[in-house]
Amino acid sequence: MNSLYAMPGNEAFAELLSLHTGYQRRQLLLHHFPDSETLVRMAPPTPGGDAVIVCTLDRPDPKALPLMMAAATARELGAARVGLVAPYLAYMRQDKRFHPGEAISAKIFADWLGHTFDWLVTVDPHLHRYATLAEVYPNAAHVVHVASQLAVWIDAHVTMPLIVGPDQESAQWVTAVSNLLCAPSVVAHKERHGDRDVEILLPEMDKWRDHTPVLVDDIIASGETMVQTLRCLHARTSLPPVCVAVHGVFAEGALEGLLAEGAGLVVTSNSVITDTTQIDISKPVAEAMVSLCEANPTETARRTPA
């Protein structure tokens, strides 16, 4: 029997995983001492089974120590392997030293996850220079792609969509979604000048003036890329655009910025639970989790002992 644990805030997603798989949810509690240290307390996993910890990794810094303590404790209490389901994976962008002296955060973070967990499931990680997660994450990792979940939502809620990619990096999701919907698509060209300073150039799209633009991307963080894209769309469409992303991380003011720039609706998946969460991705995540739990343990043995 495999055991499912939810780090705080991940209870609803863990419950969906449990419904899809029959894996038993077990209690995990964090106690905060007056000195701001954290105590993890958890019901023991079934000995010899996998312990699965569900923890999406937006705003990751304060989550690291409690997560590490939960993983180590599950192992001490008898789990044969400890896996992480992180629907959103942090620190994927900083995957090279852009300026001298910078940390290559993606590699360091992945190494740490590799020391801490035997396997990992995540959803549409924001990969750039790494082609696959296996290049950076040392252990068994399963990447779930949820373009079809985005497409199903768009199909049910938008008539005559024009799929709009705010930049070249969004093209993979735009292509997948527009193919699934047999809908037209355009992809903008983006030039980035800073964290919150980007310029968007949209191609010709006059022939779809009667379509609803549906901006599709993997993540909304600062929201600036989508804001600039919405601004470009102002003169070119008669219908309020819809913004759809897998991961709604939303820096402070990001959602308000999108609505102020004319977004009719902003919709994200439950990889991060926010006010915009409407797309349930738990089923393919549950399937990936089962495939890793049932993989031959010797194939997914930890590369480095704790």
Added chain:
Amino acid sequence: MNSLYAMPGNEAFAELLSLHTGYQRRQLLLHHFPDSETLVRMAPPTPGGDAVIVCTLDRPDPKALPLMMAAATARELGAARVGLVAPYLAYMRQDKRFHPGEAISAKIFADWLGHTFDWLVTVDPHLHRYATLAEVYPNAAHVVHVASQLAVWIDAHVTMPLIVGPDQESAQWVTAVSNLLCAPSVVAHKERHGDRDVEILLPEMDKWRDHTPVLVDDIIASGETMVQTLRCLHARTSLPPVCVAVHGVFAEGALEGLLAEGAGLVVTSNSVITDTTQIDISKPVAEAMVSLCEANPTETARRTPA
């Protein structure tokens, strides 16, 4: 040449270490992305030298990932070894499974530090069931004791002190300080009923009514132990007591609670920089740092490669 880096908030302490040792301070900057991820950027260390990162570990959870990224990056940039100076060390109390399913945080945290750093300097760690740091920390570790710095401060600022220990755990500091000052001392008996619920029983102390009680302990966190001790002292002393501790962690309201209960003065060391910091412990910390930097590298080689 060894290099000194300060994590944010540790600049003043690192500067003192640099003054005592001549080790060169080098820049370390944290950039916070809009999505709350952190980017470490640092000047390269002198190749082949030790890189020393100064980071006191009160409120440790959000510090872990940036600290890990700084250590890994210093190594990538050419440091032969990476050491941590943590004047205050976190997670020392939870050193056994008090209730079923609890994390043994002290061991897990020490393991992580051992993977991340080649050596460690800390000050008066809050050890209970572990007799020495070496039992829990796998690599070279140097514990600095600063009872003499507390004694020097008391000697300079309090006439006729009566050293008061709020509980048996404080006895080691009380004994050291009272011996150094040739001052009388008493140690209370503490019964703990919860994080913020403790009962203090003080022995007979009538013959020192004209002395100033100086409460001495290693740490003030919730402050409840000292508050209860101050309450016990109300009828027994004519002079406002002074509270002295090595580590001023101060949970919210803790300092106000001490002052409200009649503390005339609350004084702590610069292991954690707060409004109460008056005692400089950087010199013995610098000496310990030098002894580890100059130790034979093969003796302090990392037990587990990264």
